[in-house]
Amino acid sequence: MKLVFDIGGTRLRRGVLDDRGEFVLLDDRINAGDLESTLEALIDEALAKYPIDFVGVSVAAQTFQNRILSAPNINLGALKGVDFAARMRTRFSLNAAIDNDLKCAAIAEVAARADVSSLFALFIGTGIGGAYAENGKLIRGANNNAGEIGHMPFEKTPFLCGCGGAECLETSASGSAIAKWSEYYGLKERKLSDLINSDNPKATEIADRFYRGVDRAIKTIAALFNPRVIALGGGLALAEKSVLSCANEALKNAFAPAADIAIELSSLGDKANLLGASFLDLQPK
Numbered sequence: 001m002k003l004v005f006d007i008g009g010t011r012l013r014r015g016v017l018d019d020r021g022e023f024v025l026l027d028d029r030i031n032a033g034d035l036e037s038t039l040e041a042l043i044d045e046a047l048a049k050y051p052i053d054f055v056g057v058s059v060a061a062q063t064f065q066n067r068i069l070s071a072p073n074i075n076l077g078a079l080k081g082v083d084f085a086a087r088m089r090t091r092f093s094l095n096a097a098i099d100n101d102l103k104c105a106a107i108a109e110v111a112a113r114a115d116v117s118s119l120f121a122l123f124i125g126t127g128i129g130g131a132y133a134e135n136g137k138l139i140r141g142a143n144n145n146a147g148e149i150g151h152m153p154f155e156k157t158p159f160l161c162g163c164g165g166a167e168c169l170e171t172s173a174s175g176s177a178i179a180k181w182s183e184y185y186g187l188k189e190r191k192l193s194d195l196i197n198s199d200n201p202k203a204t205e206i207a208d209r210f211y212r213g214v215d216r217a218i219k220t221i222a223a224l225f226n227p228r229v230i231a232l233g234g235g236l237a238l239a240e241k242s243v244l245s246c247a248n249e250a251l252k253n254a255f256a257p258a259a260d261i262a263i264e265l266s267s268l269g270d271k272a273n274l275l276g277a278s279f280l281d282l283q284p285k
């Protein structure tokens, strides 16, 4: 059986999958306190009940070869920079792997579509991020940052991105961008649909900036990766129908022939990261 975790800035989800890939345990808690001790206690508890042979972890962090390099919103404790796989082998005699949450989501989207040879996962929620996989394998780049579309240069903004950049796409086209811009203009609207329906021109400006960002992301993905499928997921993209319409409209004017690229909404819901983590043992490091 496989034990999987999805570690975000506020929540920590845990799952156990049986050999058919079905969840036999799924729980969720506030991610508070030191991550290393929290994880070890949850692993101990699962090992007492299930014959676990692999631990896969999805984390909202920059990762490289099973190490968490940076995670501004998570209290990593002693796990920062440590080889997680080696730690799990020593501590629990278990095989393990850890990877960025978008990389895990992309793996899950690929696994859900056996006949798709090239797929870009574009997730828009609090942030905006992406990952690309070809023939079932992630394309990682030199530092596991390939596909990090949220940090591509877009329009300069008065706020800095989490990475320190002043013109990252993420500060224009993400849930956190909408919140920051609304606060900046003193608006009470916090949702894309509320901004569109507002009479305030500043609200429309924020929504327009968001859609311009999505448009640019789709055209960039089409030109650079030419994927057969763009899997569109994330809380904001799934909740707001206009995001898919905007993406499809962008594709009509993209460089790669739009007819060859399909934009499909993720059907995995909030389990994409957990499912992807369960397939990390099949991915190149």
Ligand SMILES: [Zn+2]
Pocket (backbone or CB within 6 Å): 150, 151, 161, 162, 163, 164, 165, 168, 170
């Ligand atoms: Zn950035």
